[in-house]
Ligand code: DX5
């Protein structure tokens with residue numbers, strides 16, 4: 001049974017204080033830091049790029065779990081790798097050749113994640129499960145924090161867990177979008193061992209990061 005890890009999304013953090021916010025997350029017990037990169041093309045929102053990641057890198061030794069919602073993605077992999085990303089997760093719809101993108105991330109000695117949007121099928125990634133470290137299941141349409149959890153992605157999560165267990169792949173299952181204290185247990189029971197959360201962690205219990213991270217981990 002894989003250890004449950006919490007990866008708070010800084011999309012809901014105070015962007016004018018990103019370095020300190022990351023320090024607060026580490027002090028609050030975050031297992032890794034989820035960094036949502038958006039290009040206004042793959043998703044209708046724009047956030048941060050490699051230069052910002054380079055500047056926030058020194059604020060924590062925690063794993064930077066970088067979620068690239070950008071396309072085309074290949075030409076930016078090197079910059080994110082050099083900026084300090086530890087896990088680089090991409091969307092298969094953002095590349096012409098998934099196997100090549102995996103190889104490119106491996107070339108920079110980074111962990112490889114592939115993300116499935118709510119309507120993206122397992123068939124998009126089935127042939128790569130033995131070559132990657134993580135599948136990021138989106139439980140909202142990518143682009144914004146604070147959206148409502150989409151329970152219709154749970155059967156896909158369960159199916160992936162079944163495949164990974166049967167084939168004994170060493171792949172983490174991360175769920176991302178609308179995770180809160182009411183659905184975190186359901187998500188873990190469905191097979192997720194990494195929970196991403198932005199608004200629940202930063203906004204609930206008057207923004208008590210430690211309490212919210214522990215509640216998600218333990219609930
Ligand atoms: C959405 C991002 C998610 C989002 C999670 O495109 O990938 O990581 O920031 O935020 P909440 O937890 O507020 O849904």
Ligand code: ZN
Pocket residue numbers: 009034035036067176196
């Ligand atoms: Zn994300």
